[in-house]
Amino acid sequence: MINASGVIYNHCIALHKRYYRMWGKHLSCAKLQSHVAKLRKRNRFWQTVGSQAVQDICQRIEKAYQLFFKYNNTGARPPGFKKVKKYKSFTLKQAGYKLLGGNRVKIGNKVYQFYQSREIEGKIKNLTIKRTALGELFMVVVVDEGSSSQVKFTTGKIAGFDFGLKAFLSCSDGTKIESPQFFKQSLNAIKKASKQHSRKLKGSTNRERARKNLVRKYEDISNRRRDWFWKLAHELTDKFDVLCFETLNLKGMQRLWGRKISDLALGEFLQILEWVAKKKNKRVVFIDQWYPSSKTCSNCGYILESLDLSIREWRCPKCQSVNARDENAARNIQMVGASSIGLGDVSRLRAAITA
Numbered sequence: 001m002i003n004a005s006g007v008i009y010n011h012c013i014a015l016h017k018r019y020y021r022m023w024g025k026h027l028s029c030a031k032l033q034s035h036v037a038k039l040r041k042r043n044r045f046w047q048t049v050g051s052q053a054v055q056d057i058c059q060r061i062e063k064a065y066q067l068f069f070k071y072n073n074t075g076a077r078p079p080g081f082k083k084v085k086k087y088k089s090f091t092l093k094q095a096g097y098k099l100l101g102g103n104r105v106k107i108g109n110k111v112y113q114f115y116q117s118r119e120i121e122g123k124i125k126n127l128t129i130k131r132t133a134l135g136e137l138f139m140v141v142v143v144d145e146g147s148s149s150q151v152k153f154t155t156g157k158i159a160g161f162d163f164g165l166k167a168f169l170s171c172s173d174g175t176k177i178e179s180p181q182f183f184k185q186s187l188n189a190i191k192k193a194s195k196q197h198s199r200k201l202k203g204s205t206n207r208e209r210a211r212k213n214l215v216r217k218y219e220d221i222s223n224r225r226r227d228w229f230w231k232l233a234h235e236l237t238d239k240f241d242v243l244c245f246e247t248l249n250l251k252g253m254q255r256l257w258g259r260k261i262s263d264l265a266l267g268e269f270l271q272i273l274e275w276v277a278k279k280k281n282k283r284v285v286f287i288d289q290w291y292p293s294s295k296t297c298s299n300c301g302y303i304l305e306s307l308d309l310s311i312r313e314w315r316c317p318k319c320q321s322v323n324a325r326d327e328n329a330a331r332n333i334q335m336v337g338a339s340s341i342g343l344g345d346v347s348r349l350r351a352a353i354t355a
């Protein structure tokens with residue numbers, strides 16, 4: 001089914017490109033969907049995936065095009081062809097599957113068994129079948145939980161956090177959270193595995209074996225990292241009621257983690273944190289990335305014109321207080337975050353916190 005989805009995906013991409021060549025405009029999602037639905041009726045292989053999954057493929061492509069139009073001037077590229085072998089997933093919304101209770105699910109007209117890692121709570125919104133690079137299959141269920149509840153103030157504490165170049169997070173209370181040492185060790189293991197992979201002859205059994213070994217190394221590090229993220233999320237939500245962050249800064253992430261591994265690491269942490277916070281009725285607040293959190297003096301509000309990345313500490317020309325870069329940024333994020341959820345305006349909070 002995933003392979004069929006990949007074939008349909010590529011067909012849609014080809015249609016998009018042809019339509020643009022012929023008419024000089026973007027093929028709308030609705031047009032594509034109705035055309036592809038017609039094609040599917042005549043194609044046995046395409047029928048192996050549910051009609052809703054086919055609609056979803058069209059929607060994914062539409063989404064990718066909209067992103068492309070939005071970020072066109074930043075060198076973004078339109079969605080392109082993908083290798084069917086590497087195509088990863090398909091999604092079904094309300095129809096095309098049925099959970100039969102226990103560990104059995106019917107997809108299309110076949111019944112499959114799965115290992116259930118956790119109870120499915122709430123109303124099911126959709127179901128995604130994913131294929132990893134190792135060829136394992138996962139079932140991802142999205143549920144609707146209903147209404148969210150009020151923030152429960154158990155600690156009475158608000159904290160701001162800054163993603164740093166050195167420490168993983170700097171907290172407004174002056175503490176730092178370092179990224180664990182095992183990341184570096186795992187990085188070395190990945191480097192070694194990747195070197196071995198590239199040395200093997202293309203298309204050989206040895207190369208495939210080396211590829212799987214490399215993928216396992218990647219999965220190992222992301223599992224350990226995720227585990228650490230969960231623990232950290234619990235620790236922080238036990239300690240604070242409201243946690244403020246800047247919206248993601250991808251450049252900063254890459255500098256911190258190195259490329260491949262980095263991809264989405266911080267995004268993943270924030271997702272886990274938001275989930276844990278919701279469960280415990282705590283709150284995660286995001287402030288605008290363009291707020292000058294590093295350049296503003298958290299003591300008096302003075303804003304520097306510029307601040308080089310290499311400067312770790314600076315003296316405020318107005319109030320003479322000495323600001324440690326990361327902690328100062330975290331304190332500003334804390335104040336802006338607190339004011340954005342109606343806990344007072346920034347200047348009053350500043351006075352109260354620094355008093």
Ligand SMILES: [Zn+2]
Pocket residue numbers: 297298299300301302316317318319320321
């Ligand atoms: Zn100052």
